[in-house]
Amino acid sequence: MAINTKVEADHNAPPVTRILAEFVATHPSRGWNDEIEHEAHRTIMNWLGCAIGAARHEAADAALGAVQFLQPAPQAAIFGRHERVDISNAALINGITSHTFDFDDTHLKTIIHPAGPVCSAVFALAEHTGASGRQIVDAVVLGIDVSCRVGNTIYPQHYDRGWHITGSTGTLGAAAACARLLGLDVEQTAMALGIAASQPVGLRDQFGTMTKPFHPGGAAKAGLMSALLAREGFTASPRAIEAPRGFAQVTSTKYDWNEITGELGQRFEIAYNTYKPFACGIVIHPSIDASVQLRKQGVTPDNLEQLKLRVHSLVLELTGKKEPADGLQGKFSVYHGCAVGLLFGRASESEYADDIVTREDVVATRRKVQAVVDDTIDEAAVHATAILKDGRQIQVTVEHAIGSLQRPMTDQDLEAKFSNMSNPLLGETRTRALLDACWKLASAPSLKALVALTH
Amino acid sequence: MAINTKVEADHNAPPVTRILAEFVATHPSRGWNDEIEHEAHRTIMNWLGCAIGAARHEAADAALGAVQFLQPAPQAAIFGRHERVDISNAALINGITSHTFDFDDTHLKTIIHPAGPVCSAVFALAEHTGASGRQIVDAVVLGIDVSCRVGNTIYPQHYDRGWHITGSTGTLGAAAACARLLGLDVEQTAMALGIAASQPVGLRDQFGTMTKPFHPGGAAKAGLMSALLAREGFTASPRAIEAPRGFAQVTSTKYDWNEITGELGQRFEIAYNTYKPFACGIVIHPSIDASVQLRKQGVTPDNLEQLKLRVHSLVLELTGKKEPADGLQGKFSVYHGCAVGLLFGRASESEYADDIVTREDVVATRRKVQAVVDDTIDEAAVHATAILKDGRQIQVTVEHAIGSLQRPMTDQDLEAKFSNMSNPLLGETRTRALLDACWKLASAPSLKALVALTH
Numbered sequence: 071m072a073i074n075t076k077v078e079a080d081h082n083a084p085p086v087t088r089i090l091a092e093f094v095a096t097h098p099s100r101g102w103n104d105e106i107e108h109e110a111h112r113t114i115m116n117w118l119g120c121a122i123g124a125a126r127h128e129a130a131d132a133a134l135g136a137v138q139f140l141q142p143a144p145q146a147a148i149f150g151r152h153e154r155v156d157i158s159n160a161a162l163i164n165g166i167t168s169h170t171f172d173f174d175d176t177h178l179k180t181i182i183h184p185a186g187p188v189c190s191a192v193f194a195l196a197e198h199t200g201a202s203g204r205q206i207v208d209a210v211v212l213g214i215d216v217s218c219r220v221g222n223t224i225y226p227q228h229y230d231r232g233w234h235i236t237g238s239t240g241t242l243g244a245a246a247a248c249a250r251l252l253g254l255d256v257e258q259t260a261m262a263l264g265i266a267a268s269q270p271v272g273l274r275d276q277f278g279t280m281t282k283p284f285h286p287g288g289a290a291k292a293g294l295m296s297a298l299l300a301r302e303g304f305t306a307s308p309r310a311i312e313a314p315r316g317f318a319q320v321t322s323t324k325y326d327w328n329e330i331t332g333e334l335g336q337r338f339e340i341a342y343n344t345y346k347p348f349a350c351g352i353v354i355h356p357s358i359d360a361s362v363q364l365r366k367q368g369v370t371p372d373n374l375e376q377l378k379l380r381v382h383s384l385v386l387e388l389t390g391k392k393e394p395a396d397g398l399q400g401k402f403s404v405y406h407g408c409a410v411g412l413l414f415g416r417a418s419e420s421e422y423a424d425d426i427v428t429r430e431d432v433v434a435t436r437r438k439v440q441a442v443v444d445d446t447i448d449e450a451a452v453h454a455t456a457i458l459k460d461g462r463q464i465q466v467t468v469e470h471a472i473g474s475l476q477r478p479m480t481d482q483d484l485e486a487k488f489s490n491m492s493n494p495l496l497g498e499t500r501t502r503a504l505l506d507a508c509w510k511l512a513s514a515p516s517l518k519a520l521v522a523l524t525h
Numbered sequence: 526m527a528i529n530t531k532v533e534a535d536h537n538a539p540p541v542t543r544i545l546a547e548f549v550a551t552h553p554s555r556g557w558n559d560e561i562e563h564e565a566h567r568t569i570m571n572w573l574g575c576a577i578g579a580a581r582h583e584a585a586d587a588a589l590g591a592v593q594f595l596q597p598a599p600q601a602a603i604f605g606r607h608e609r610v611d612i613s614n615a616a617l618i619n620g621i622t623s624h625t626f627d628f629d630d631t632h633l634k635t636i637i638h639p640a641g642p643v644c645s646a647v648f649a650l651a652e653h654t655g656a657s658g659r660q661i662v663d664a665v666v667l668g669i670d671v672s673c674r675v676g677n678t679i680y681p682q683h684y685d686r687g688w689h690i691t692g693s694t695g696t697l698g699a700a701a702a703c704a705r706l707l708g709l710d711v712e713q714t715a716m717a718l719g720i721a722a723s724q725p726v727g728l729r730d731q732f733g734t735m736t737k738p739f740h741p742g743g744a745a746k747a748g749l750m751s752a753l754l755a756r757e758g759f760t761a762s763p764r765a766i767e768a769p770r771g772f773a774q775v776t777s778t779k780y781d782w783n784e785i786t787g788e789l790g791q792r793f794e795i796a797y798n799t800y801k802p803f804a805c806g807i808v809i810h811p812s813i814d815a816s817v818q819l820r821k822q823g824v825t826p827d828n829l830e831q832l833k834l835r836v837h838s839l840v841l842e843l844t845g846k847k848e849p850a851d852g853l854q855g856k857f858s859v860y861h862g863c864a865v866g867l868l869f870g871r872a873s874e875s876e877y878a879d880d881i882v883t884r885e886d887v888v889a890t891r892r893k894v895q896a897v898v899d900d901t902i903d904e905a906a907v908h909a910t911a912i913l914k915d916g917r918q919i920q921v922t923v924e925h926a927i928g929s930l931q932r933p934m935t936d937q938d939l940e941a942k943f944s945n946m947s948n949p950l951l952g953e954t955r956t957r958a959l960l961d962a963c964w965k966l967a968s969a970p971s972l973k974a975l976v977a978l979t980h
Binding site for chain 1 (some may be wrong): 587588597689692760762
């Protein structure tokens, strides 16, 4: 692997730190169309569901244990739990839980998971300050625009170099969102971005460990603190993002500044956010999608003789595990994914529980799945043929899986995903009320009622 | 400026994360000679004096303001102030103040300022846990060894790329030191280093702003939290420092692993720590040193006609300001530095106060200083000639300035530097007691008595 990074420093970058600060501090409240406004609510709901779903994960327990050693003031909620901690550590822990299942949102152009850093910081701060729902939605849209635009600027070289781009750009997004929420002026917002620029969080070598979800949490915390510092008059370089020794040039070898300045305030990156329907790597999503579609057409484990898949080579390369032994291994098995798709009509986190992966009917079903590589099949596609015991064949071709930009999850899909994670912890009544509160967030006077439902 | 960074990823790096973890967790208490032990006390004393000296700086006020918004528990002291905050934020603020005057220690080989991240984390944690002085000194020596060895491994390319190496390696040093203090085992210590590796703090573009001293503070806080997380079972990559997508390879293009493994446990990097006698850039130190020596030989502003300096070209390039208007500009004036050297026999932070820089006798004296570039003069040297009004000439040649490894500050020099910063805040009696407590730290049962003297 050769990393070709011979570059000239760019001394003539436009003042993007200042440009972003002005945008964040002065863009009108709800200065976008209904689609953006709706997408913001979908982003927030999906993030909150993921955070609640992983609230009892051992990563959350460990992080909370460390934080409790600091004897934090009970300023803000940890979603899905009864404990309360100071706002900076609520941002940390909710950021960790929201990414723990690898089930959160994806800005596909940069593979940033934008909600974790931004929403986790915004909600913790807003709960404590009593900010309105309108202010919260504004902060989330603008914060995500900042992190994704900076991501567009430096991707893919930044990611290829080894940065977990969610955490490295997330600090800037969280700082921007919190600056907006605190009502900082342009100067102060520039300082908040500057302080945040010095704190990129996240190495890709951490994938597979708890430190991966730590990245959005750490970014949320660092961004929130950066905004608080800026409010107090703390100073930073006003060119901290674009200077030759600033964030972009230090952490990448590509910096397309037009990605920050182009159509700023007109095009919003949250429009390109997507949500995962299945709690596993995106490469198996077409195959699971096909299995769910076959189930809807009457295919059952009982009447199925064999399920034949024609897939892109990456599918078997990354997820070719035939006999997964536990939940984590199940995530790397296209066979398990199809089995639960056929059996349950979904592949949410609960279908990756250890006892599901080893359950007799699941094992029997996955052994009926065969996958072969077909070079004519696109990475986003699959061709599936169910051969039934009665000799009939049912074919399904997926060009773009559910959850992609081309076939986004419906609001109903997102609610079902949320409920699947929330019901076991909060019960159905509370979960339903929480979903309603999410859809109505922009008109809520504060977070008080919503937060009361989260534990 | 061309950054040549075309490199092959190194997939065969030795397991240095594990090696460092084993070293930190198992090296015997006081497993070094008397010189190392003494240098540790000098490092701690110098750091504490700097932190006290800047305790009332506006950067400290701003940082404390932000932290107070979190309603922190009063777990640990902010040196030089009465407020107490939680240990993570005490580490942050003491880390900021210790570097605010640019007057702290320097590991010349890497230009890391090692004490800020490490000591600020250790003292905050130790105060709260009641650790003994012995444990504290052990943690400081080992933590500084980790950050400086990692620094040696990646310097200078890491620094040239734009990282403020004090903060980027400081997180690892602070994590190591806190892991030691908490008594973590080898596995947990490796995880602490791993979590810390994902949180490098510091861009060089911040120089000249409050975010520069934020870097050691942020590193102290992040390292401390990493150790607390590891104690709770939080996981990270066990190869987070050396992997192709780990800290060293992501943030540098040079990685000489032997700098980590060579003579580990025998050679200690704290032995190469130095302390600044003058509160300004190292490049003017020889000239100020010469002025102080001339003063000792009887040269006074009254009997001086002219002071002629022959200097390296960098001196005028970086510090050639002839008529500085305030304290900050004074730091970039070799003329002002020599004037206060002649007048006061020192150039501590108080000689860079605005009203000193503009004081009539200081202005008159600096106008008697002439500096010319001489290509035969080394960067570390100066040739100074005082021409007196009676016609006599007195010459001083400095090969290595006071404060260099070749001519280290004496313990007495360090005490005087400390007192100069501490006396105005704590008074002479308390300052004297604090100096004694520093020298005796290793035998103190806890930090209690020392901390009680710091405000």
